Amino acid sequence: MINMIIRKITQGRDLQLARERERIGSLTGFMGILMNFFLFAVKGLLGMATGSISLIADAFNNLTDTASSVITIIGFKMAGKEPDQEHPYGHGRIEYLTGLTISILVIVVGYQFVVSSIDRIKNPAKVTVTTVALVIIFLSISVKIFIHLLNKRLGEKIMSGTLLATAQDALGDILTTSVVLLGLFVSRLTTFPVDGFVGVAIALYIIYSGIRLSLETIGPLLGEKPEDDLANAIKEKILSYPLITGVHDLHIHSYGPSTTMATIDAEIPYDLTLVEAHNLVDRIERHVREDLGIQLVIHMDPFNDKDERYLEVKRIVGEMVEEMDHVLSFHDFRYTGRSEKELLILEIVVDSKHTTEKEREEIRKTLEAKLKDRFRTAKILITVDLDVAIL
Numbered sequence: 001m002i003n004m005i006i007r008k009i010t011q012g013r014d015l016q017l018a019r020e021r022e023r024i025g026s027l028t029g030f031m032g033i034l035m036n037f038f039l040f041a042v043k044g045l046l047g048m049a050t051g052s053i054s055l056i057a058d059a060f061n062n063l064t065d066t067a068s069s070v071i072t073i074i075g076f077k078m079a080g081k082e083p084d085q086e087h088p089y090g091h092g093r094i095e096y097l098t099g100l101t102i103s104i105l106v107i108v109v110g111y112q113f114v115v116s117s118i119d120r121i122k123n124p125a126k127v128t129v130t131t132v133a134l135v136i137i138f139l140s141i142s143v144k145i146f147i148h149l150l151n152k153r154l155g156e157k158i159m160s161g162t163l164l165a166t167a168q169d170a171l172g173d174i175l176t177t178s179v180v181l182l183g184l185f186v187s188r189l190t191t192f193p194v195d196g197f198v199g200v201a202i203a204l205y206i207i208y209s210g211i212r213l214s215l216e217t218i219g220p221l222l223g224e225k226p227e228d229d230l231a232n233a234i235k236e237k238i239l240s241y242p243l244i245t246g247v248h249d250l251h252i253h254s255y256g257p258s259t260t261m262a263t264i265d266a267e268i269p270y271d272l273t274l275v276e277a278h279n280l281v282d283r284i285e286r287h288v289r290e291d292l293g294i295q296l297v298i299h300m301d302p303f304n305d306k307d308e309r310y311l312e313v314k315r316i317v318g319e320m321v322e323e324m325d326h327v328l329s330f331h332d333f334r335y336t337g338r339s340e341k342e343l344l345i346l347e348i349v350v351d352s353k354h355t356t357e358k359e360r361e362e363i364r365k366t367l368e369a370k371l372k373d374r375f376r377t378a379k380i381l382i383t384v385d386l387d388v389a390i391l
Helices: 002-010 018-050 053-079 094-122 131-158 161-187 194-222 228-239 274-292 308-323 357-374
Strands: 246-254 260-269 294-303 327-336 343-350 379-386
Touching: 002 018, 002 131, 018 053, 018 131, 018 161, 053 094, 053 131, 053 161, 053 194, 094 161, 094 194, 131 161, 161 194, 228 246, 228 260, 228 274, 228 294, 246 294, 246 327, 260 274, 274 294, 308 327, 308 343, 308 357, 343 357, 357 379
Parallel strands: 260 294, 343 379
Antiparallel strands: 246 260, 327 343
16 A cells, blocks of 8 residues: 555656645645544543553654654655755755754653653553553554554655654654553553553653754754765765866855765866866766766866886875875875976875874875975976875
């Protein structure tokens, strides 16, 4: 049934278009509102009728999910807006803010029910369990399984952190409702305030889920490192062109799930004409955009593999770099061997975790001194890069 619904929603559509993401987000949001509000109303009434604080807590957890669905719809609507003068890269990051808002709301509700459940432990009350209550709880679990699977599969298809967060939240609801069910059964066998302890456990889980979801949504806003699979796909695509001999310094910038920009340095033969180099780079950028949906800008690094002096100097520099502690690699190497204008330029990649800024400067000065001692007439220019670039 789930697969049939997903096919109906997605078949024949470009799921990376902003309008399609908005449509899917709105659809799942409205379904979430209807289902979660129904569960809130039914569980809330049953909780008051049976006197179960854990069931009431679970009901308000569903109310939180209802509010989350409303926020999801608003978030997708705003994220789908066209770029404007104030936001030339679109509004896609609003989707991350939506996920963060949902997470904070979850944490607040969890805290409130920690307090209520502790009060129930201090002041126990009898819990009445009926057949109707058990049937409703089983129905609730079934509905949450449907919501989890629907949001998880759609979230994976459109790469939406918000839908995946909603799916994860629904999975948590399945677990918490199951614990409520277990607590109701056990409370029939003892006078121990099981209901209050179950309520605390559920509330703590709700808080944990909120914190975890908030960390997942904050990452993209802070500019976290993209997935290795994406970086490798870009690298492999560029290197599939015979004239490209190497790539480095890949930087990926996400402006929302449907807008990704990237820059990269690519090594090309030094003897290509400007027009030939431009046409090559233009073709690669276009193909990356069409195949991977990424707006790529390539910086060209001319590479001379025919000049023996150039290759010899590069070999010597490579040996010096390899001998230095905390220097991982070098790139952007350029060398001109004219005696009156001898120039040697390179960038070194330094271990960022085990060096301070002062130590990195010392590394640069040490390498510069070694190179000056070896190439006495050359002007040496060294730039220090940290090992935070993707490639």
